[in-house]
Amino acid sequence: MKTLTVTRYVRPLREGGSLPAIVEASDDGQYVMKFRGAGQGRKALVAEVIAGELGRALGLPVPVLAFLELDAKFGLNEPHQEIRDLLNASTGLNMGLDYLPGSITFDPLVPGHLTAELASQVVLFDALILNVDRTPKNPNLLTWHHKLWLIDHGASLYFHHGWGDPDASAKSPFPAIAQHVLLPFASALRDVKLKLTRPQLEAIVALVPDAWLEGEPGFGSPAAVREAYVRFFELRLAHHHVFLEEALRARAQLV
Numbered sequence: 001m002k003t004l005t006v007t008r009y010v011r012p013l014r015e016g017g018s019l020p021a022i023v024e025a026s027d028d029g030q031y032v033m034k035f036r037g038a039g040q041g042r043k044a045l046v047a048e049v050i051a052g053e054l055g056r057a058l059g060l061p062v063p064v065l066a067f068l069e070l071d072a073k074f075g076l077n078e079p080h081q082e083i084r085d086l087l088n089a090s091t092g093l094n095m096g097l098d099y100l101p102g103s104i105t106f107d108p109l110v111p112g113h114l115t116a117e118l119a120s121q122v123v124l125f126d127a128l129i130l131n132v133d134r135t136p137k138n139p140n141l142l143t144w145h146h147k148l149w150l151i152d153h154g155a156s157l158y159f160h161h162g163w164g165d166p167d168a169s170a171k172s173p174f175p176a177i178a179q180h181v182l183l184p185f186a187s188a189l190r191d192v193k194l195k196l197t198r199p200q201l202e203a204i205v206a207l208v209p210d211a212w213l214e215g216e217p218g219f220g221s222p223a224a225v226r227e228a229y230v231r232f233f234e235l236r237l238a239h240h241h242v243f244l245e246e247a248l249r250a251r252a253q254l255v
Contacts, residue, residue, distance in 0.1 A: 001049070001207055003067040003093075006033070009074055012083055019086055022099055025068060031096030033068055034154065037089025042212045043161055044154030045095050050229065051129045051153035052097070053204040057196060060125060061149045063098040067209070070094055093209055097151060106141035106148060108181055113146050117192075119185035122150065124192045127174045127243040128236055131156035139181040159232075163218060166228060170235035173246035183251050190248070194240055198230065205229045 004025035012021045013032065023033045036042050048065070055062040075087035122141075126134050133155035134140050140152040159169035177183065205226045213222035236243075 001053075001065055001067055002027075003069060004029075004031075004096075005069045006071065006074065009078075009087070019082070021083075023068065023096065025066070025096070030099040030101070031066060031068060032063075032099050032151075033070075033094055033096040035070075035086050035090040036092070036094050036212075037086050040154055043157075046160065046208050046212050047129075047154050047157045048095055048097075048152075049208050050204060051131065051156045053207060054129065054196065054233075055125055055150055055153075057200055057204065058121070058125060058194065060121060061147060063100060063149060063151065066096050066098075068094045068096045093211065100142055100144040100149060103142040103144035103149065106139050106143050106181070108136060108139070108184070111185060112143060114148055114182070114185055116185060116187045118148060119182040120188040120192050122148075122182050123177065123180050123186040123247055124189060124194060124240075124244065125150075126156070126180060127177050127247055128194055128233075128240075129153065129156040130158055130169065130172070130174060130176075132158065132176045132179075134181055135179045136181045141181070157229075157232075160229075163216075163228070166232050167235060170232050171239045171242060174243045175246060175250075177243065177247045178250035178253070180247075183247070184254050186247070186251060189244060189251070192244075194237060196233065196237060198234065201230045201233050202226075 004027055006023045007026055008024040010022040012019055021033050022030055024030055036045055052062050052065045070090055072091045075084050078084040078087055142149045159166050210222040213225040216225050219225045
């Protein structure tokens, strides 16, 4: 992932609960910026990086991710108190997704170019990452240039907000999959292959900045936290059949 500098704050995206914004960066591109100082904090950014890059490694359509460096000057003249506080709390490294201008929210009543294969891949990917936020009410899917795009993975990996017993989470059937917006279209679940090697997992988790992992209760170093994420995904992939069967069971109740 590249690291860029924010050059202009364009506008907030009010539809996002964490008040993301469209910004311009030093590569002259525009990004949807997710702020470290938002209510969900750095854990949401960790989830965005890991889940987003896992999705890309699996061949899913996730916009390009980038780290975004925010200068303190952006909070100085912002007239809106809520946005000013957010900017001031987020000075330093944040993250963003490539902005898809003209994209529209996916409508399950107008599936368009969605295929059973892609729907099935997305359903099992979200089961893998424990993503509770791909529902009909909040699909976090965009249609852009006649193609489906996956966005907003900050609510995934919810176990890391307290860690507790990550092995239990790794072996979970993930009943929340029954609420997945694409489940009705996912008729090829048994054909999906979730293949990720340990080197791939290590490389993706290594992208997370040390500063976002430091001071994690129960861990002595960022390296120890990274190893815990890798272990989680190795165990989750080994128990792929558990959440596959849950998805099949949930879908059978729909059709």
